[in-house]
Amino acid sequence: xxxxxxxxxxxxxxxxxxxxxxxxxxxxxxxxxxxxxxxxxxxxxxxxxxxxxxxxxxxxxxxxxxxxxxxxxxxxxxxxxxxxxxxxxxxxxxxxxxxxxxxxxxxxxxxxxxxxxxxxxxxxxxxxxxxxxxxxxxxxxxxxxxxxxxxxxxxxxxxxxxxxxxxxxxxxxxxxxxxxxxxxxxxxxxxxxxxxxxxxxxxxxxxxxxxxxxxxxxxxxxxxxxxxxxxxxxxxxxxxxxxxxxxxxxxxxxxxxxxxxxxxxxxxxxxxxxxxxxxxxxxxxxxx
Amino acid sequence: xxxxxxxxxxxxxxxxxxxxxxxxxxxxxxxxxxxxxxxxxxxxxxxxxxxxxxxxxxxxxxxxxxxxxxxxxxxxxxxxxxxxxxxxxxxxxxxxxxxxxxxxxxxxxxxxxxxxxxxxxxxxxxxxxxxxxxxxxxxxxxxxxxxxxxxxxxxxxxxxxxxxxxxxxxxxxxxxxxxxxxxxxxxxxxxxxxxxxxxxxxxxxxxxxxxxxxxxxxxxxxxxxxxxxxxxxxxxxxxxxxxxxxxxxxxxxxxxxxxxxxxxxxxxxxxxx
Numbered sequence: 001x002x003x004x005x006x007x008x009x010x011x012x013x014x015x016x017x018x019x020x021x022x023x024x025x026x027x028x029x030x031x032x033x034x035x036x037x038x039x040x041x042x043x044x045x046x047x048x049x050x051x052x053x054x055x056x057x058x059x060x061x062x063x064x065x066x067x068x069x070x071x072x073x074x075x076x077x078x079x080x081x082x083x084x085x086x087x088x089x090x091x092x093x094x095x096x097x098x099x100x101x102x103x104x105x106x107x108x109x110x111x112x113x114x115x116x117x118x119x120x121x122x123x124x125x126x127x128x129x130x131x132x133x134x135x136x137x138x139x140x141x142x143x144x145x146x147x148x149x150x151x152x153x154x155x156x157x158x159x160x161x162x163x164x165x166x167x168x169x170x171x172x173x174x175x176x177x178x179x180x181x182x183x184x185x186x187x188x189x190x191x192x193x194x195x196x197x198x199x200x201x202x203x204x205x206x207x208x209x210x211x212x213x214x215x216x217x218x219x220x221x222x223x224x225x226x227x228x229x230x231x232x233x234x235x236x237x238x239x240x241x242x243x244x245x246x247x248x249x250x251x252x253x254x255x256x257x258x259x260x261x262x263x264x265x266x267x268x269x270x271x272x273x274x275x276x277x278x279x280x281x282x283x284x285x286x287x288x
Numbered sequence: 289x290x291x292x293x294x295x296x297x298x299x300x301x302x303x304x305x306x307x308x309x310x311x312x313x314x315x316x317x318x319x320x321x322x323x324x325x326x327x328x329x330x331x332x333x334x335x336x337x338x339x340x341x342x343x344x345x346x347x348x349x350x351x352x353x354x355x356x357x358x359x360x361x362x363x364x365x366x367x368x369x370x371x372x373x374x375x376x377x378x379x380x381x382x383x384x385x386x387x388x389x390x391x392x393x394x395x396x397x398x399x400x401x402x403x404x405x406x407x408x409x410x411x412x413x414x415x416x417x418x419x420x421x422x423x424x425x426x427x428x429x430x431x432x433x434x435x436x437x438x439x440x441x442x443x444x445x446x447x448x449x450x451x452x453x454x455x456x457x458x459x460x461x462x463x464x465x466x467x468x469x470x471x472x473x474x475x476x477x478x479x480x481x482x483x484x485x486x487x488x489x490x491x492x493x494x495x496x497x498x499x500x501x502x503x504x505x506x507x508x509x510x511x512x513x514x515x516x517x518x519x520x521x522x523x524x525x526x527x528x529x530x531x532x533x534x535x536x537x538x539x540x541x542x543x544x545x546x547x548x549x550x551x552x553x554x555x556x557x558x559x560x561x
Contacts, residue, residue, distance in 0.1 A: 023391030027399055030380035030443065034402055038440045041417035042409060048420065088316050095313040109547075110317040114324055116543045118501045120520040121536035125323030127524070128330060128338060128533075135326060135340050168320065197302070226410025228504050233524055243412040250416050251508075263413040274408050 042267075049260035057261035067245070071265065074242040077159065078225040082171075084164045085220045086213065089171035093212070096172070097179035115169040123233050126162045127153060130234075154236025162230040167223055171216040178212030211281060218277040222270045242266050324540055331533035338530065349534035359519060359535070366516035369431055370500040373438035377495045378488070380439070381446025388447070389454040407444040411504045414440070419508040429511025437509055438499035445494040453487030486553065493550045497543070 049057055061067050096107050114122065129135045130152035137149040152158055182205070190200045228243040235241070242262060249259035326340075331349055333342030353359050384403050388396060406414065418437050419428070427433035457480065465475035481488070503517040510518055516535075523532050 023387040024393045025387075026383045027387035027391070030384045031399065031402065033380055034406075034440065034443070037418065037436055038406055038414070039402070041421040042414065044421060045413070045417040088319075091309055092313045092316050095309055099310075107313065107317065110321055112547060113540075113544065114320045116497055116547060117324060118517065118520070118536070118539050118543075120501075120503065120517050120524065120532075121327065121539055122323050124520070124524050124532050124536060125327050128326055128340065129323060131338075133340075138340065165320065165323065168316075197305070222408060222410075226412055228412050229521070233521075243410065246412055246416060250419065256420065259416060263416055266410055267413055270408055270410060 045260045045263055048256050049264050051257050051260075057257045058265070060258060061261045061265055067262070070240045070242055070245050073240065074225050074266075075269065077156075077163070077231075077239075077241060078221045080160055081163045081167060081224040082217050082221045084160065085168050085171040086217060088164070089168055089216065090175060090213065093172045093175035093179055096176050097182075111169050111172060114165070119166060119229055122165060123162060123230055126158065126165065126234060130158050130161065153234060154238060156235075156239055158234040158236075159231050159239045159241075162234045163224055163227060166230060167220045170219050170223060174215035174219065175209060175212035178209050178215075182208050214277060214280055218273060222273055225269060226266065327533045327536040327540070330530050331537045333530050333533075336529065349530045350538075352529075352531045353534050353538075356531075358514070359531070362514045362516045362519040365431060365513060366500055369434050369438060369506075369515060370496050372432075372435040373442055373499040374492055374495040376435065376439040377442035377446050377499075378492055381443045381491065381495070382450050382488070384443070385447050385450030385454055389451055403447050404444055406440050411441070411502075415505045415508040418505070422509060428509060429513055430509075431513060433509045434506050434515065437505040438502055441502060441505060442495040442498045445498055446491040449487050449491040449494060450484070453484045457483055489550055489553050493546060497546075 061071070092107070092111075096104050096111075099107065127134075131137070132149045132151075132153070134153065136152065137146075140146045141149065152161070186204055186208070187200055190204045195203065225241075226243055227241060228247065231239050231241040232244050232247075235244075243266070246259050246262050246266070249255045249262065329342055330338070330340065332345045332347070333339060334344035334346040334348065335342055384399070388400055388403070391399075415437070418440075422428050422433050461483070462475045462479050465479045466472060470478065501517060503515075503521055506515040507518055507521070514522070520532055520535060523529070
């Protein structure tokens with residue numbers, strides 16, 4: 001990559017500069033676009049949250065019992081969803097990375113088809129499945145496993161099921177892409193040196209695949225705390241997540257200052273998790 | 289003798305784990321696919337409300353979709369928005385990817401960070417922010433406003449896919465073209481772009497779906513002009529009639545077709561997250 005500018009510079013000394021400035025020019029138009037339509041509006045929202053030079057909106061968001069409950073509840077849901085996705089996703093990623101090619105392809109289809117299916121379609125389908133007279137309750141009743149329909153919809157259970165369904169692929173892909181690159185020879189070496197199956201997993205495989213786990217967990221957590229559609233539909237108004245709250249503040253109560261403050265709190269949470277992830281990854285790279 | 293015996297028991301224990309892993313994965317795949325399968329029988333139901341299993345079969349919900357101008361309008365609006373946003377995002381995202389992979393200028397890391405930001409900033413925050421801005425610009429209710437919002441949303445997907453493709457591209461090919469007298473632009477157009485075409489197909493697919501399926505930005509910026517996801521959302525909230533199941537089935541079929549095409553002509557539709 002560095003050979004090109006050097007070679008060009010030798011033949012055309014005057015053009016050495018343009019070989020470097022060119023790529024920046026490529027970025028000028030898209031960067032201008034992102035500045036005007038992304039950074040500027042978000043910055044403007046940040047200003048709205050401190051309009052009038054007071055921090056009263058932040059005070060309300062961070063001390064009022066109701067809003068604190070929603071904030072903590074949102075983070076709690078994020079933790080549950082990340083944990084569930086990890087428990088479901090790690091073995092599946094391992095299956096995809098180690099299965100014979102034909103089975104791995106089938107597995108990928110089962111992962112990608114729902115991934116690319118409209119979120120609204122999937123949410124609707126879960127309402128059909130989880131409702132009081134839904135498919136799952138009908139099956140359970142007919143099988144005699146329960147005597148009364150289980151409350152699966154319009155509560156926390158419904159929201160968690162729907163969110164895990166949406167976010168699971170975001171956990172599997174990063175873990176898979178790391179597992180795919182793990183040198184099988186290392187596992188054989190550990191086995192040859194007498195390690196038990198558990199030891200191989202604990203001491204070799206898990207540390208090697210940890211970057212994927214971190215990437216997947218970070219991604220799922222950040223996406224989950226900003227969720228709107230699934231809690232709005234499957235929560236039935238009983239599961240208030242911060243995104244639903246922000247939408248209500250803007251569109252129903254027209255309380256821009258408070259909505260902006262809530263947005264900044266959510267943004268801070270997302271950025272802190274992202275920054276922690278980047279730091280961990282960096283120290284992890286240095287360590288190995 | 290002893291060694292081979294212990295190895296044998298270890299192997300059988302390992303194959304036991306293997307079976308367990310396959311069963312576990314199969315259950316997870318069932319969980320993932322179940323919602324997709326369930327909408328098929330419901331879309332062919334003859335009942336006028338949600339009922340499972342359906343009491344009889346009919347095509348009335350497909351007819352309901354095709355005969356309702358609101359559904360059709362919303363569909364065409366969504367297609368128009370998604371096509372425009374895809375074109376814009378693919379152009380801008382590819383330029384950014386070129387710049388990030390090729391450039392050696394100071395501040396490149398910052399460009400990289402800015403590019404990834406729309407993925408990290410939750411959509412609800414971006415929606416509210418751009419809703420505030422477009423409100424003052426009187427762009428609410430204008431489909432072109434949604435195009436701009438969706439373009440921002442889609443750019444990171446395009447950039448991620450194109451960066452991965454450009455990193456593996458052999459630059460000496462382009463240098464060879466330039467050495468043979470092609471201009472830089474001509475070399476990129478005739479040599480580099482054809483080589484990265486599979487990634488381009490994937491990027492287009494990603495950008496299109498990310499816009500076509502997007503609800504939150506469109507809900508804020510759309511005003512009275514509903515996109516397809518907004519119409520579906522309203523339908524779910526107000527009255528669950530099986531028209532949405534028919535719409536769902538058609539969407540699943542279209543996505544399956546697109547996936548097959550993109551696997552055939554693209555670099556696969558797996559985002560390199």
